[in-house]
Amino acid sequence: MPFKEIIKSQTLSARFLRSSAWSIIGYGGGQVIRFASNLVLTRILFPEDFGLMALVTVFLVGLMMISDVGLSPSIQQSSRGDDPVFLDTAWTIQILRGLLLWGASFVIAPLGARFYDSEHLSLMLPVAGISLLVAGFTPTRVETANRHLKIGVVTSLDITAQFLAFVANVALALILQSVWALVIGTVIGAGVRLFFMVAFLPGHKNRIRWESSTATEIVTFGRWIFLSTVCGFLLVQSDKAILGKYIDLSQLGIYNIGFFLASVPQAMAASLMSRILIPIHREWNPLFSHENYTRLRKTRFALTFVTLSLQCVLAWSGIWVVDILYSDQYSAAGGVLVAIACMNTPYLTGMTYDYAALAAGDSKGMFFLQLMKTILQLTLFSIGFFSFGLVGALAGVWLSQLFSHIFVVRLARKHGVWDWSHDLVFGLVATCVCAMAIYVQRDELLLLLDFK
Structure with a gap:
């Protein structure tokens, strides 16, 4: 255009x-x-x-x-x-x-x-x-x-x-x-x-x-x-509610800084999607024509590509970013940044599907999806934290996002927007990139074991 x-x-x-x-x-x-x-x-x-x-x-x-x-x-x-x-x-x-x-x-x-x-x-x-x-x-x-x-x-x-x-x-x-x-x-x-x-x-x-x-x-x-x-x-x-009870305020402050930096791509995507995806789904209803589905598919690919690309950049550069920009007392935030950036990739892969339900007025379907995500995340986060500290908690969140994607797909299929090729391509690429980032920076990430 x-x-x-x-x-x-x-x-x-x-x-x-x-x-x-x-x-x-x-x-x-x-x-x-x-x-x-x-x-x-x-x-x-x-x-x-x-x-x-x-x-x-x-x-x-x-x-x-x-x-x-x-x-x-x-x-x-x-x-x-x-x-x-x-x-x-x-x-x-x-x-x-x-x-x-x-x-x-x-x-x-x-x-x-x-x-x-x-x-x-x-x-x-x-x-x-x-x-x-x-x-x-x-x-x-x-x-x-x-x-x-x-x-x-x-x-x-x-x-x-x-x-x-x-x-x-x-x-x-x-x-x-x-x-x-x-x-x-x-x-x-x-x-x-x-x-x-x-x-x-x-x-x-x-x-x-x-x-x-x-x-x-x-x-x-x-x-x-x-x-x-x-x-x-x-x-x-x-x-943060759970960690605030069991770790000291200094560690919570460091965790919060790492969390803020790692959440930039997700927050950017949420800000963009909440403003444009409901009106787009309303006017390009994918159930009405294949042309509408194709338009939404291209939009979804573009949004997910940008979001996950930024997330993967943070997964590789987080420790360096914190070391350059913050004083030594905040250095542990770099490991938090990398861990959360890697942890969030399954969620970001399916993030665009949620708005199809809201555009269709299916707030009930959206609730049941959120309920399943909440049950899985709280359960696995708690098990991970009390077993292995912060590292275990973040691993638990990653697992919960993998399992909850089953329910994301179910809701997406209901509203005619699921695209298996989108999920497969971005899921595999993000997993490989983040796995390599964790392996290369494993020594710095082990410092998170002190958060318990």
Whole structure:
């Protein structure tokens, strides 16, 4: 497609290419800012501070995910996704959720402090929870832009807000010299983003409104999304929740840095796919024609190739990257980075299939897939950790991803999107590349045996 047509055309292909480009720019810019912040803050604060903030993040993410009723995918896939009444009702639900989450942060704060034996959490969680309240007022214009694959303005505003939050974080760290800089910075970041989206994003101006039929539609679709995100929380945050109980905060902080770096390709892919794959599946339904299936197949190959290529690069260069960029007290994060980069390849191979179910409104099928992933991962992670420490835990996660791919394939076949050649090619290549990376760097990876 000519460049001029990509810029101006309103066809689905052109909007897909523009949205993909903006998503990559937005995610890339956000990660550059986050990475720069990480580098600067590790030279001001201590590993224990990052470990403590990792625990705060576990609770914040947990509150968000276990209360998710699927407002974003509801707006994207619903036939009424552009109706002002539908959007205002969704926004009202979102605000109520934000209020409840902030209140919940006061309830869980003393429980978290007692469980992790850290009195700091009793104060930090309610303060950090303000960010959840603020996020509840985010206008539905953001989701409308995603629905129509017009995300350029959203991305520009997001990057600007993240940069200002980065400046605030560094300034607070220099002034406070404590983990409170990270806590307050989280609230400031949420506030800055809300201001930019309200002030500069065009579209429908939300107001408090309630329509029972809309609320019923959202809750009916979202009840399975809610259960899926509960499982998603356990998949994404259970490692840090368990490790935070059994390893010291310094080791947890180092682990969290390695985890952040290793998760860059996965997070980039999730950011891109969540914005473009539901609209694409909605308009290029593979069950309607072979042409649609072929288009989606090419898109899937491209997305998986880019994601796994980046992951394999990290598997080979992770130790070197950490040694170059971080001080000696964070050197063990290199081994964590390599191990997690290798561990995640089975998941990334099947990552694109999930959105076919959401595009078809099959939130129930998505929940059962997430449930099986959660059961397998929690079981094998726990067995591995208590038997062999962190190395065993990460090996357990890798095995759980291999086994859960059976259920990924089952859901993909249900919606007519499974491609055996895609899975075979990328699965074999990624396994061979990562196996060689582990063998070559085995001495550095053995240092992870100390995390127990």
